[in-house]
Amino acid sequence: QSVLTQPPSASGTPGQTVTISCSGSRSIIGTNFVSWYQRVPGTAPKLLVYSTNKRPSGVSDRFSGSKSGTSASLAIRGLRSDDEADYYCAAWDDSLTGRVVFGGGTKLTVL
Amino acid sequence: QLQLQESGPGLVKASETLSLTCNVSGGSINRNIYYWAWIRQPPGKSLEWLASIYYSGISYSNPSLKGRVTISLDSSKNQISLKVNSVTATDTALYYCARQWDVAVVGPEAPFDHWGQGTLVTVSS
Numbered sequence: 001q002s003v004l005t006q007p008p009s010a011s012g013t014p015g016q017t018v019t020i021s022c023s024g025s026r027s028i029i030g031t032n033f034v035s036w037y038q039r040v041p042g043t044a045p046k047l048l049v050y051s052t053n054k055r056p057s058g059v060s061d062r063f064s065g066s067k068s069g070t071s072a073s074l075a076i077r078g079l080r081s082d083d084e085a086d087y088y089c090a091a092w093d094d095s096l097t098g099r100v101v102f103g104g105g106t107k108l109t110v111l
Numbered sequence: 112q113l114q115l116q117e118s119g120p121g122l123v124k125a126s127e128t129l130s131l132t133c134n135v136s137g138g139s140i141n142r143n144i145y146y147w148a149w150i151r152q153p154p155g156k157s158l159e160w161l162a163s164i165y166y167s168g169i170s171y172s173n174p175s176l177k178g179r180v181t182i183s184l185d186s187s188k189n190q191i192s193l194k195v196n197s198v199t200a201t202d203t204a205l206y207y208c209a210r211q212w213d214v215a216v217v218g219p220e221a222p223f224d225h226w227g228q229g230t231l232v233t234v235s236s
Contacts, residue, residue, distance in 0.1 A: 033216075035223070044207065044226040044227060044228050044229060045207070047222055047223060050213060050224070051213060051216075051222075088157065088158055090222070090223075097174055098220075099173050100148075100160035100173075100219065101160070102158040102159065102160065104157045105157045105158075
């Protein structure tokens with residue numbers, strides 16, 4: 001059971017906008033930045049969004065992040081077939097001695 | 112171009128110590144703006160952060176591993192290492208090393224902006 005809760009699956013057709021949620025607690029998402037990662041099977045995870053809503057250089061602006069209260073979201077606009085992958089959210093957990101926590105992951109299928 | 116390459120034994124016997132090395136090329140680990148980390152992904156499960164280390168040697172580890180994890184670095188070799196002791200089948204996973212960086216944050220909470228390809232470790236009984 002992951003500390004951050006994501007839907008196990010999501011789907012959409014090419015061109016659509018898909019949103020993936022990530023729910024946590026006040027000591028995690030409520031007070032810290034969220035990052036999002038894309039993992040295509042057989043490849044290393046790739047950073048898509050950091051500091052909740054910033055994109056690294058080279059990441060398409062079709063990917064955007066946001067946060068409200070203790071939940072964060074990743075939106076993928078103009079869905080493409082090569083967006084089919086697993087997506088993970090992550091954040092710092094202030095409780096105890098501190099740790100990085102990940103969501104359970106969402107498998108995105110492009111129909 | 113920064114590259115991270117993990118290496119390790121592939122197969123470890125239960126109760127023994129798992130040792131992994133991450134060779135970093137294309138950049139120095141001895142810089143005060145980065146942390147370096149190990150993350151793993153068991154088969155069919157999500158990602159799990161194991162530990163992070165700063166060039167000075169300051170390190171943080173996941174309390175859920177109950178002290179079984181040790182992270183270290185060797186600046187002369189530009190390598191980061193991981194040891195997990197008393198391994199069991201639940202330590203079977205794909206192990207990644209990664210760099211952590213954010214212009215606004217220097218700490219274990221920074222995002223993982225570069226990853227290695229990962230190395231698979233299987234714990235056998």
